[in-house]
Structure formats: structure tokens, C-alpha cells
Amino acid sequence: MEPPLANPSHDWRLKDLKLFRISWVLTDTHYMIRQQLCHFLDGGKYQHKNPT
Incomplete structure (x- = not known):
């Protein structure tokens, strides 16, 4: 039994992922x-907020 052929749209989604x-x-x-x-530069005083 042969592996299934790759679906071009499926391949594109994997690349996007x-x-x-x-x-x-x-x-x-x-x-x-x-x-x-x-x-390090502020000696521990500065706290940058995560943009996410």
C-alpha cells in the first residue's frame, strides 16, 4: 500500500502554520x-509589559 498523495492546499496550510x-x-x-x-540596564527597576 502506498502513502496518500499530498494535497496542495494541505501543504500550504502546513507552511502557514x-x-x-x-x-x-x-x-x-x-x-x-x-x-x-x-x-540589566536599569538595575532591575524597569518592568516592560508583554505586548501579547
């Missing part, structure tokens, strides 16, 4: 780096 996940990880990473950098 992958891009969404990558974007989310980058946004979250950017927030964490910014928060840590501000905390």
Missing part, C-alpha cells in the same frame, strides 16, 4: 531579550 509558529517564537524571544536587557 510553520511560519506562524516561527513568528510566535521570534516574538516571544524578542520580548524575553528586551525584558532581560532593560532589567
